[in-house]
Amino acid sequence: MKIDLKKVGAWFDDRLAITPIVRYATKKEVPQHEHSIWYFTGSSILLFLAIQIVTGIMLAFYYKPTLEGANDSVARIMTEMPLGWLVRSIHSWSATFMIAFVMLHMLAIWITKSYRPPRESTWMTGMMLLVVSMVFGFTGYLLPWDDLSLSATKVGTNIPNAIPVVGKWVTQFLRGGDDVTGDTLTRFFLFHVCILPLVIFAILAVHMILVQKEGMSVPLKDEIAKKKVPSLPFWPNFILREVMIWLVLLGTLMTIALLFAPSLGPSADLMAPAPAGVKPEWYFLFLFQTLKIFPANMGPVTGEFVAVVIIILTVVAIFFLPFLDNKPGGKKGKFWTYAGIFGLIYAIVFSIWSLL
């Protein structure tokens, strides 16, 4: 019997209505201008997310999220499983690349002010994705269960405690009790492999739909001048350029993962004193250093409380940035551009300072 593929395709199309999506993708155009390069940061994040999903599932085949088994199971993955050390290394490095590209993506949008109407909600979902990505990193850091990751988690989960009333509740929720124990490890594993993936897919879906709905933004000065910006077909011209960038990034990631595989310390001991040189992942370093410079007490409250309040207010301000930076062409717009550059310099300086 000969199967008519066209008929099969038409049958599915009748039921799933794929044609409009295909037609949309083939007709979609991407503007070309001096800032077009930043468009690629978005799809690069998707590349690293895909790598995280594949390598994460691979690691989860052998990982054991228990107090007794976690450190041993990571050691086993690294020493006994074929190329296991590389899978872990790629997962760890791809996380770093993903966060770096999320930050780059947001910085580019901040500086080019692409979040101006009608793209405010795209920015806000993007900010949510940054936070979710960082929580992914934070929960993943504990899973190897060595002495450094235990201390970093103790510090990180204790930070909400500085907030009166609700803080204690949040800390207990994160830890599964008053202290970091084996229950915390199991809980973090669940956040990392079940809850956060659901959350990131949901927010990402909205983010992507918004990007398609509003189209790509053009530079502010062209928009003000009402200049017609030349564009490139999304399929196949733009995709081809994206694929080339993906290949370069994949090559870079593989090279770094091969040469600089992460180490694994001895299994964490809940009773042992904190080891010297406790550091969180690099993207938390500037927050770590910020917490460190605040004095123990500032008047009636602890310095930690003041630091946490400032950090929360900053995050909220960045979330609502499109509404704060609502006159992008004027003086106020310049102020917010400089605020973004200042934030970047602050983060770099404090990160380096924390390593000294």
Place this chain on the structure above:
Amino acid sequence: MRIDNAHFTRRRFLNSILGGWLGTLAVTFVSPIVKFVWPPYKEPDEVKLAAADYAGMKPGEVKMFAWGVKPGLLKKAEDGSYIAFVGVCTHLDCNVTWKPDQKKFFCACHEGWYDENGTNIQGPPPKPLRRLEASIEGEDFFVRKPGAAVKS
């Protein structure tokens, strides 16, 4: 429909009853979930240690014990009495360590220092180390929260 002299319509009345009922139902479902997710773990009121393990301590010496899942630090004072501390930094919960050469407690996470009486002297810790009461009762060595009722 509104009955004469009534404050609200029949529709609103019925919707409120239904809404209230659904809300109550939701709470009965959610509350056990919340209870399950926030476990009832509490730190101990007292721990019992074998006195023999700590009998040979010299004045000024510090030994560790398990205070629930946290480390405890037991110090023999110069006058022969015992003081116990919860060995957890009051800044951000890292485990502290005793530095015998400097006679200080040290937290490596953010470089916090406490003197030999557990008083915070340098770095970010906002409060002294938490103190516990230690006493020998026959063969047993008890460490208690200050003011905890004596069991035995």
